Amino acid sequence: MSAQIRLRIELRSERFDPAALLAQWQEELTVPCEQASATTAAAESVFIGRMRPTAADGVALTALELEHYPGMTERQLDRLALECCTRHGATSCLVLHRIGRVLPGEAIVMVATGADRRGPAQRSCQELVEALKHDAPFWKREWRSDGRGEWLNGNTPL
Amino acid sequence: MVCVAAMGHSTATGIHILLFARLREQAGWAERWWPLATTADERVTPRLLWQALALPGNLEAVRVTINQRFASADTLLQPGDELAFLPPISGG
Numbered sequence: 001m002s003a004q005i006r007l008r009i010e011l012r013s014e015r016f017d018p019a020a021l022l023a024q025w026q027e028e029l030t031v032p033c034e035q036a037s038a039t040t041a042a043a044e045s046v047f048i049g050r051m052r053p054t055a056a057d058g059v060a061l062t063a064l065e066l067e068h069y070p071g072m073t074e075r076q077l078d079r080l081a082l083e084c085c086t087r088h089g090a091t092s093c094l095v096l097h098r099i100g101r102v103l104p105g106e107a108i109v110m111v112a113t114g115a116d117r118r119g120p121a122q123r124s125c126q127e128l129v130e131a132l133k134h135d136a137p138f139w140k141r142e143w144r145s146d147g148r149g150e151w152l153n154g155n156t157p158l
Numbered sequence: 159m160v161c162v163a164a165m166g167h168s169t170a171t172g173i174h175i176l177l178f179a180r181l182r183e184q185a186g187w188a189e190r191w192w193p194l195a196t197t198a199d200e201r202v203t204p205r206l207l208w209q210a211l212a213l214p215g216n217l218e219a220v221r222v223t224i225n226q227r228f229a230s231a232d233t234l235l236q237p238g239d240e241l242a243f244l245p246p247i248s249g250g
Contacts, residue, residue, distance in 0.1 A: 049250050066249075067178060067179050068249075069176070069178060069223075069226070069242065069244070071226055072223060072226035072242070075226055076226075097249070097250075108250065109249070109250045129250060132249055132250050133247075133248075133249050133250035134247060134249075135228075135247070136247065136249045136250075137178070137223075137244055137247055137249075138247060138248065138249030138250070139178060139179035139180070139245065139247065139248055139249075140248045140249075141179070151179055151180040151245070151248075152246075152248040153246050153248070154246045154247070154248055155247075155248055155249075155250070
């Protein structure tokens with residue numbers, strides 16, 4: 001972990017409440033830790049991605065299955081977050097990502113970055129979201145109301 | 159000659175191969191060992207193993223990782239390496 005960046009990466013197999021965990025993270029940032037001093041960022045940017053209720057062809061979805069590459073996914077998220085925050089000068093970064101079975105409307109991912117100004121906060125958050133969608137080993141399978149399961153080939157457009 | 163060993167071989171004497179998601183289901187297996195001695199002269203790459211294992215589809219549509227880092231399909235593999243073939247990623 002960088003001496004300047006407060007970073008936390010978590011994969012979660014259970015449903016999480018983004019607002020509650022964001023508040024908890026913000027509180028933790030006000031307390032110094034072993035690797036970094038306390039920080040209250042002047043600017044914060046947050047992205048929350050949720051499971052869609054329908055497939056691209058309009059069929060209702062009952063669930064989403066999220067597979068990952070144990071070990072690599074965590075390391076890759078760590079690398080991507082550190083690179084992105086360093087490049088943009090962000091001082092804090094929280095990444096929460098679901099694995100396993102997700103239900104419609106539930107949060108799949110939350111990325112929260114903090115910086116001294118809105119530019120670095122917003123740019124680091126957006127760039128990290130795109131990076132994890134393309135370069136972190138996760139795979140989604142949509143379970144449809146007709147009982148079929150289909151692996152997705154890549155991501156939805158930006 | 160293709161030789162795919164059963165589970166239980168030492169990682170130091172072979173290559174641990176992993177498949178995920180759609181690719182795993184198409185191939186019908188999740189992991190295998192490829193015997194490769196430290197002293198072997200053979201030059202083994204992910205591309206060679208993709209062909210030798212008769213994996214389905216086009217390698218160009220798949221991403222390769224070696225020891226959990228993205229790598230070229232033409233990288234020379236070493237005994238003890240963990241090789242994975244990743245179908246298109248869809249996270250976030």
